[in-house]
Amino acid sequence: MGSERLFVDTWGWLVLANQRDPEFLSVRKVRERDAMRRGAWVTSDYVLDETMTRLFTGTSFVQARKYMEGIFQASRAGLLDIEHVTADRFTAAWRLRLRYQNKPRISFTDFTSFTVMRELGIREVLTEDAHFEQVNLGFVRVRGA
DSSP states (O other): OTTOOEEEOHHHHHHHTOTTSTTHHHHHHHHHHHTTSTTOEEEEHHHHHHHHHHHHHHSOHHHHHHHHHHHHHHHHTTSEEEEOOOHHHHHHHHHHHHHTTTOTTSOHHHHHHHHHHHHHTOOEEEOOOTHHHHTOSSOEEEOOO
16 A cells, blocks of 8 residues: 555444454554554544444443544544545535436445545545445455455
């Protein structure tokens, strides 16, 4: 990956939150590799929305809060960029939703992620979600080391 930035999808965050996940060790290696590179990881507020929803419904409040606060701390330290889905990005994601009418199972959050990734020139995404490659926009899934 070199100096490229990595977009982190909900899957990546959820794997890192669960040490029992079969992919935890490989995803943790990716995180450790990039841990001290400022801005190496990028995510969006929509992805974090999905992540929080899943965490707070699937784990204890204390664990979910601690994990999310760790993500916010990484952002404050410059180790993670949290991109916001602005009105323009929302509109661009809506246009993608209309363009990919033959792929109804792609979430709107994914379309916002595609929009942010395209805008920032990010190709690699930490996810297990095949939709990132199915849209043929040049994205490459990273699923661990």
